[in-house]
Amino acid sequence: MLELRNLRKRFGSLTAVDGLSLALRPGEVFGLLGPNGAGKSTTISMMVGLLEPDEGSVVLHHDNREHSPQHAHVRAMLGLAPQSLAIYDELSAIENLRFFANLYGIRGRDAITRAQNALALTGLSDRAHDRAKVFSGGMKRRLNLACALLHRPRLVLMDEPTAGVDPQSRNALFDIVRTLQADGVTVVYCTHYMEEAEKLCDRVAVVDRGRLLAIGTVHELINAHGGPSELVLEHDSAPGTLARSPVTDPIPELAAAIAKGGLRSATIQRPTLENVFLNLTGRSLRD
Ligand SMILES: Nc1ncnc2c1ncn2[C@@H]1O[C@H](COP(=O)(O)OP(=O)(O)OP(=O)(O)O)[C@@H](O)[C@H]1O
Ligand SMILES: [Mg+2]
Structure with missing residues (x-):
């Protein structure tokens, strides 16, 4: 074309x-x-x-x-x-x-x-x-x-x-x-x-x-370039505090965290094109 x-x-x-x-x-x-x-x-x-x-x-x-x-x-x-x-x-x-x-x-x-x-x-x-x-x-x-x-x-x-x-x-x-x-x-x-x-x-x-x-x-x-997902956990013991950890395979990690108990909230943050750009250049896409 x-x-x-x-x-x-x-x-x-x-x-x-x-x-x-x-x-x-x-x-x-x-x-x-x-x-x-x-x-x-x-x-x-x-x-x-x-x-x-x-x-x-x-x-x-x-x-x-x-x-x-x-x-x-x-x-x-x-x-x-x-x-x-x-x-x-x-x-x-x-x-x-x-x-x-x-x-x-x-x-x-x-x-x-x-x-x-x-x-x-x-x-x-x-x-x-x-x-x-x-x-x-x-x-x-x-x-x-x-x-x-x-x-x-x-x-x-x-x-x-x-x-x-x-x-x-x-x-x-x-x-x-x-x-x-x-x-x-x-x-x-x-x-x-x-x-x-x-x-x-x-x-x-x-x-x-x-x-x-x-x-x-x-x-x-x-x-290829996004890097790992992030597992973001909030525990009952510390409401409002988010513990973030990079994980390659978030589902089993999340399941394990749930099994352990005491969770107030849990999210998986998948990498985005922003992470792609950051990993490729060391800089943010935004100004
Ligand atoms: N006619 C021109 N004369 C001199 N420098 C120029 C000219 N046109 C563009 N540039 C320079 O070339 C570079 C690339 O500019 P360009 O406009 O292509 O970027 P862009 O990716 O479209 O940016 P933006 O997101 O701001 O629109 C910039 O550093 C810009 O200052
Ligand atoms: Mg332009």
Whole structure:
């Protein structure tokens, strides 16, 4: 579908993307997970042909041939919802959509139908005639995404789609991702929120300082790099005090603790992608 081969991008002395190789599979939701400055947006810009790599290449597989994203006809297969919102505050939602439809060469009745469909998909139909500037952060993000979907791309790249978004709009965005996937669209989902990667993505690439640290399903990543689970016990003798111990196989340990008696509460905390990142880098994913 789309492949990155040893991709490298420098800004002066800073190497933002440092030899990144990976291949997207058709129809998957692929997460790019990394902290601020990891090189996610730079990678996305090269994926869609907005930035030229210094080294390496981006290859789009289409019609049994390899293409560069610089080619207009393969670029039309891509839709980007950029991290910095690309919508016009002074235009209404429907005007924004019709403007972008025109850029894609979609006009007349077709432009209106597609704009209406995009509004429906993103839950903005009843706000069609309101100017974007009165929209909440979440509504702006949804409109930003709607603009990227008008030309029915086969690969949609969403860069931090939940930045500045309220919980309701976040859930709406998750639903849109699932709808796109059900339609066979491949999605690249860029985020520094591990919960979103865990919830949505079929596979995740963990990136830091422009490098790929690990790639796989969430389950694979946690198994390989998450470390042990934690058994958290609270004893009747010391209410409010939680005793934590790392355990490789928590179920028998828990059973033993219960058999011993005197427990007030017990939980098993499985490792998360946060542990994966911590174990791979020695740092937390969060700022
Ligand atoms: N046009 C540019 N000129 C100079 N430096 C840049 C430019 N674009 C990005 N950088 C630098 O490259 C590094 C990677 O930036 P990038 O925006 O790709 O990271 P990111 O993973 O998207 O981060 P965030 O989570 O904050 O969006 C950062 O150190 C950034 O400051
Ligand atoms: Mg970014």
